[in-house]
Amino acid sequence: MSYLKTKTPRIREKRLDTLNAWLGPAKSAVGEFAGDEAVQRIRTFSQSTNDDVLHALRILSRIENSVTVIHAPRGCAAGALYHKLALGQGNWLVTNLDQKDTIMGADRKLRKAVTSAHRTYRPEVLFILSSPVAAINNDDIQAVVDELQDELELPVIPVFVTGFASRNAVTGYDIVLHSILRQLVRGREAGERNGRVNLLSVTEHRADIQEITRLLTALGLELNILPDHATPGSFVQATGARLSLSLNQDAENYLGTVLRDEYGVPYQAPGRPVGIEATGQWLVAAGKAAGLEQAAAELHRQESARIGRELGDFSLSGVRVYLSLPPGMAFSVASLVEEFGGEIAGITVSHLDVLHKARLEDIASRHPSLQIHVADGQPFEELNILRRIGPDLYIGDGNHLGQVGRLGIPVVSLEHSRLLGYDGTLILCRRISVVLKNRSFGQRLASVALPYKESWLQRSPNWHIKKEVK
Amino acid sequence: MSEKQGKHIAIYGKGGIGKSTTTSNISAALAEAGYRVIQVGCDPKSDSTTILRGGNDLPTVLDTLREQSKVRLEDISAVGFGGVLCIEAGGPVPGVGCAGRGINAAVELLQDLKVFEEYKPDFVLYDVLGDVVCGGFAVPIRDGIADRAFVVTSSDFMAVFAANNLFKAINKYAPSGGARLGGVIANSIQASYSKALIHDFAEESGVPVIGYVPRSITVAQSELYGKTVIEALPESEQAEVYRKLARYIDENNDSVIPKPLNGPELKKWARKWGDRIFEVETGVVQKMEAI
Numbered sequence: 001m002s003y004l005k006t007k008t009p010r011i012r013e014k015r016l017d018t019l020n021a022w023l024g025p026a027k028s029a030v031g032e033f034a035g036d037e038a039v040q041r042i043r044t045f046s047q048s049t050n051d052d053v054l055h056a057l058r059i060l061s062r063i064e065n066s067v068t069v070i071h072a073p074r075g076c077a078a079g080a081l082y083h084k085l086a087l088g089q090g091n092w093l094v095t096n097l098d099q100k101d102t103i104m105g106a107d108r109k110l111r112k113a114v115t116s117a118h119r120t121y122r123p124e125v126l127f128i129l130s131s132p133v134a135a136i137n138n139d140d141i142q143a144v145v146d147e148l149q150d151e152l153e154l155p156v157i158p159v160f161v162t163g164f165a166s167r168n169a170v171t172g173y174d175i176v177l178h179s180i181l182r183q184l185v186r187g188r189e190a191g192e193r194n195g196r197v198n199l200l201s202v203t204e205h206r207a208d209i210q211e212i213t214r215l216l217t218a219l220g221l222e223l224n225i226l227p228d229h230a231t232p233g234s235f236v237q238a239t240g241a242r243l244s245l246s247l248n249q250d251a252e253n254y255l256g257t258v259l260r261d262e263y264g265v266p267y268q269a270p271g272r273p274v275g276i277e278a279t280g281q282w283l284v285a286a287g288k289a290a291g292l293e294q295a296a297a298e299l300h301r302q303e304s305a306r307i308g309r310e311l312g313d314f315s316l317s318g319v320r321v322y323l324s325l326p327p328g329m330a331f332s333v334a335s336l337v338e339e340f341g342g343e344i345a346g347i348t349v350s351h352l353d354v355l356h357k358a359r360l361e362d363i364a365s366r367h368p369s370l371q372i373h374v375a376d377g378q379p380f381e382e383l384n385i386l387r388r389i390g391p392d393l394y395i396g397d398g399n400h401l402g403q404v405g406r407l408g409i410p411v412v413s414l415e416h417s418r419l420l421g422y423d424g425t426l427i428l429c430r431r432i433s434v435v436l437k438n439r440s441f442g443q444r445l446a447s448v449a450l451p452y453k454e455s456w457l458q459r460s461p462n463w464h465i466k467k468e469v470k
Numbered sequence: 471m472s473e474k475q476g477k478h479i480a481i482y483g484k485g486g487i488g489k490s491t492t493t494s495n496i497s498a499a500l501a502e503a504g505y506r507v508i509q510v511g512c513d514p515k516s517d518s519t520t521i522l523r524g525g526n527d528l529p530t531v532l533d534t535l536r537e538q539s540k541v542r543l544e545d546i547s548a549v550g551f552g553g554v555l556c557i558e559a560g561g562p563v564p565g566v567g568c569a570g571r572g573i574n575a576a577v578e579l580l581q582d583l584k585v586f587e588e589y590k591p592d593f594v595l596y597d598v599l600g601d602v603v604c605g606g607f608a609v610p611i612r613d614g615i616a617d618r619a620f621v622v623t624s625s626d627f628m629a630v631f632a633a634n635n636l637f638k639a640i641n642k643y644a645p646s647g648g649a650r651l652g653g654v655i656a657n658s659i660q661a662s663y664s665k666a667l668i669h670d671f672a673e674e675s676g677v678p679v680i681g682y683v684p685r686s687i688t689v690a691q692s693e694l695y696g697k698t699v700i701e702a703l704p705e706s707e708q709a710e711v712y713r714k715l716a717r718y719i720d721e722n723n724d725s726v727i728p729k730p731l732n733g734p735e736l737k738k739w740a741r742k743w744g745d746r747i748f749e750v751e752t753g754v755v756q757k758m759e760a761i
Contacts, residue, residue: 006581007613014582040539105605136571138605140612143646468539 003258004186007142009178011166013040016253018168018353020049022374023381023462026364029372033357040167045464048377048399050350052161053131054079055172058203060159061090062228065124067117070094071110071141072131076163087416093117097133105137110144118152125232126156127179132163155232157183168351169376173202174254177227181258184235190263191240196224197290198244198265202251204228204420211421212247212273215283218299219292227255239263245286247420248272249355250328271359272328273420274428275336276304303422314429316342319436322389324348324382324396324404325414331359333395333414336425345391350376373461379403380452384461393436408446410435476506476591479719480610480649482598483622484632488657490518491689491698492622492715493597497522498700499709499716501552505592508585509554512573512610513599514561522550525696530560531576543583551701555589569599570606577615593719608639611649618652618725620680623671625656625664627740630671637675637730650725653680655715660685663747674739676729680722681715684708 003009012018017038022029032038053076060068061083070077070092077094084090095113097106110128117126128141141158149156159179161172185191197216201209209225216223224241226234238244244256246269256267270285271278280300287296319342323330327349334344344367352360352374363370371389375381379400386394386407394404397414405411412435418424435442450457481496483489490511497509511518516530528548534541550556559576561569580586586594596610610616619640623633633654644650656668659682672679688709692702699709731739 010582037540136568138570138574138609138612140605140643140646142613143643146646 002186003262004178004182008160008165009171009174009254012168012171012174012351012353013166015174016353016355018170018351019374020167020351020376021465022352022372023465024372025368026360026370026372027368029352030357030360030364032352033354033360038353040468041465042468043378043464044466046378047380050169050376051163052166052169052172052175053129053163055169056129056159056161056176057083057090057172059173059176059227060127060129061087061092062203063125063127064229064231066127067091067093067121067123068127068129069110069113069117070129070131071097071106071113071134071139072129073097073133076131076133091117091121091123093120097131102133102137106134106139107144110139110141111148114144114148114156115152118154124154126152126154128156128158130158130160130162135160135162135164155183170250170351173251177252177255177258180227180235181255184232185239185263188236188239190265191236191238193242194224194237194240196222196237196241197286198238198241198256198259199223199225199247200244200252200256201225201228201247204247205416205418207418208420208424211418211423215299215303215421216245216286219283219287219290219295221286221290221292227252239265241265243268243289245289246270248328250326250351253355271335272332273424274329274332275339275425276307276422277339278332278335279421279425280304307422307426310426311429314340314433316340316393316432319343319393320345320389320391321393321395322346322348322386322391322409324394324398326350326397327352327356327359329397329414329419331356331363333419333428334363336428337395340429342393344370345389346371346373346385348373348375348382348385348396350374380456381461381464383407383450383452384457384459387457388461393432395432402445403450405442405445406448406450408442410439410442475586475589476593477618477719478594478596478616479652480596480598480616480619481622481655482611482619482636483657484626484629485599487622487624487626487629487632488683488689489622490597491521491693492655492657492683492712493595494519494522495698495700495709495712496716496719497554497593497595498551498698499713500593500720501554502700502704502713503716503720505720506590507552507554508589508591508594509550509556510577510580510594510596511556511558512576512596512607513559514564514569514572515599516558516560518558518597519548519550519554519556521693521696521698522554523548523556524550528556528558530558531579532560532562532572535575535579541579541583543585543588546579547585551698555585555591557585568606570604570609572606573598574606574609577609608643611640612643614647614649616649618723619649620652620655620719622655622657623668624658625661625667630668630740631736633671634675634730634736637677637728640728641730644727651677651728652719652722652725653678655680656682658685659683663743663750667743667747670743671739674731674735677726678724680718681711683711683715 021041021043057079080092145156244267249269259265260267268289273279273282284296287293322345394409395412418427481493561572621633623629686708688706692699
C-alpha cells in the first residue's frame with residue numbers, strides 16, 4: 001500500500017503516537033509507549049506553540065531554486081518573513097486572502113499569484129502552501145496546480161497544511177516531504193542505482209552539513225543531500241541511492257521511511273552525531289552500512305584524538321545541566337553532557353514519540369526518576385520546573401532563553417549554532433566553557449523579575465496538563 | 471491509508487427531493503443482488519439510512535467524535551437490510567460550525583478506520599445533502615472520494631436548478647480528477663409533462679437520464695413501516711424500478727462531464743417549459759413533439 005496515494009500523510013499522533021503534553025519521570029515515559037497506543041494529554045492552557053505551517057515553511061525556505069506561494073491571509077506569511085530576514089532563505093509570495101475571498105473562493109487570486117511568482121523568480125520548482133483559512137474554505141488548490149503545471153512547464157507542488165489537523169508542528173515536516181515525493185517521484189520506477197548516499201538533513205546549520213560532508217567524503221562516499229538545499233532532481237536521484245543516512249530522525253523520518261518502503265533504499269538512523277563518542281558511533285554505523293566500517297573506525301580514531309587535544313581538560317564534572325530542545329537534539333546533547341562527566345538535571349522536549357523509545361529506555365535504566373517534560377512553547381511551565389530543580393547550566397533553543405537567564409542560570413543557546421560532528425562538539429564545549437566562566441551577564445539578568453505571578457509558579461508544573469476524559 | 475475498494479458513488483440533489491429514499495432503495499436492491507454495500511449519509515439531518523435499518527437510532531460519526539476521542543467502527547455503524555453497512559456523517563449543532571467540513575472529517579475517519587479495506591464493499595453510496603452549497607459539500611466529488619455522481623431531480627424548477635448547479639461543480643472539478651456524472655435519476659414522476667421536462671433538461675446538458683421513478687404510494691407506505699420498498703413490498707412495480715436503477719449502476723460504468731446551462735440559458739429554458747406546461751394544462755392544441 002503506497003504512502004503517497006493520499007493528499008496528506010497520517011498526522012504524527014496517528015503515525016508515531018506523538019505526545020505534545022506530558023510531565024513525569026523517565027521510567028513512566030517509557031511506559032507511555034509500551035501499549036498499542038499512547039494516551040494523549042491536552043493542555044488546558046497553552047502559552048504559545050508552533051504549528052505545521054511554520055515547520056513546513058522551514059523546509060520550503062531551504063529548497064534551492066524554489067518559490068513558495070503562501071495561500072493565506074497575510075499574517076500567515078510571518079514565518080516566511082522570518083526565514084527571509086533572519087536567514088536570507090526562501091523566495092515567497094502571499095495571496096493575501098481577504099473577506100471576499102473566504103466567501104467567493106480564491107482560485108483566481110491563487111492562479112494570478114502563481115503566475116506572478118513564476119514570472120518574477122523563474123524557479124525550478126514552485127510550491128503552493130495551504131493555510132488554515134484555505135483549508136477551512138476548501139479552496140480547490142489542486143485544480144490550479146493541474147492547470148498551471150503544464151502551462152508553466154515546471155513542477156507545481158501543493159502542500160496541504162492546515163495549522164489545526166495535528167497538535168504536533170512536526171507534522172508539517174511530514175506533509176512537505178510527502179507532497180514533494182508525491183508530486184515528483186510517485187508512480188515512477190526507482191531511479192537508476194547511482195551509488196550515492198542520501199544525507200537526510202532538515203534545518204541543520206550549513207557549517208554542520210559541511211562538517212558531516214567532510215567526514216563522509218573522507219570515507220569516499222558520494223552524497224545526495226536532501227531536503228535542505230536540494231533541487232527537484234535530488235529527490236528523483238534519492239530513489240536510486242545506495243543508502244539513506246539520517247541526521248535528525250525527528251524531522252526526516254518520513255522521507256527515509258518512504259524511500260525505504262517504496263524504493264528499497266535502506267534507511268539508517270544511528271542517532272545524531274553530537275559529542276565525540278556519538279559522532280564516532282554514527283560514523284562507524286554509516287561506514288558499516290556502506291561497507292566501509294574499518295575506514296570509518298580509523299577516521300574516528302584520528303578525529304577524536306585531534307578533538308581530545310583541542311579540548312584539553314574540558315570537563316562538566318559536577319555540573320547539573322537542564323536541556324530544552326527538540327527530542328532528537330535533547331537526547332544527543334544529553335549524551336554529550338554525560339560523556340564529559342556532567343549530570344542531566346531534567347529535559348524538556350517539544351514532543352515525544354515511538355522514535356524515542358530506545359533512548360528513553362536507556363535513560364530510564366540509568367536515571368529512572370529523571371524528569372521528562374514535553375512542551376512546545378510553554379516557558380512558564382519550564383521556569384516553574386527550573387526553579388524547583390535549580391540546574392547549573394541550561395542548554396536550549398527556544399525564544400524564552402532571556403526568561404531562563406532571569407533565574408540566574410547560565411544559558412547556552414543552540415539556535416543557529418553549530419553542533420554536529422567533531423568540530424561541532426568542539427564549538428559547543430567551548431561555548432559552554434565561556435558561559436560557565438563568565439557569569440556576570442547572568443548575575444545581572446537575575447536581578448530582573450520574572451514575568452509571572454508567584455501564585456502561578458506555586459502551582460505544580462503539570463497543572464494544565466490533563467488526560468482527555470472523553 | 472485507504473486503498474479504494476469497490477465502486478464509490480455520490481448521489482446529490484435538492485433537499486427533500488427523495489435522495490435518501492432513492493439511495494436507500496438502490497442500496498437495498500444491490501444488497502439483494504448479493505453485493506456488499508456501504509451507505510454513507512452525508513447530511514447533518516442524519517436520516518439517510520433510516521429506512522434501511524428499521525428506523526433504529528444510529529449515532530452519527532460527528533456526534534461520536536465529539537463525545538469520544540477514540541472511535542471504533544461499531545460505534546458509528548449499523549448493519550441494515552441485506553447487510554448494508556449504514557453510516558451517518560452527521561453534522562455540528564445547528565447554527566454553529568461547518569457541516570461541509572464535517573463531511574470531510576467523517577470521510578477521513580472512515581479512511582482512518584480502514585472501513586473500506588476491511589469491509590471490502592462492492593459499492594459505497596454517499597447520499598449528499600442538497601445543492602452544492604460550498605466547497606465542503608463538494609468534497610465527495612472533488613477529492614477523488616467518489617468515482618461517479620448521480621443527480622436526483624424532480625420536474626420542479628428548483629430541483630432542476632439545483633441539478634444544474636451540481637453540473638457546474640462537476641464540470642469544474644472533473645478535469646482535475648474529480649468525479650464525473652453517471653446520469654440523472656428522475657424522481658416523483660407524476661405530472662404528464664414531468665418525464666419530457668427532465669428528458670429535455672438532461673439533453674440540453676448533455677447527460678443521460680438513467681431512470682424515471684414514478685411517484686408511488688408504495689414508497690410512502692414502506693417508509694411508514696420504516697423500510698425500503700425493496701424490503702417492504704418486494705413484489706411491487708416500484709421495487710422493480712429501483713432494481714433497474716441498481717442494475718444500471720452495477721452494469722454501466724459510463725460517465726460524462728455535463729454542460730451546465732448558464733443563467734440566461736436556464737431562464738430561457740424555464741420560460742419555454744412554463745409556456746408548454748400552461749398550454750398542456752389549459753388544453754391549447756398544437757404540435758407537442760417533446761411531450
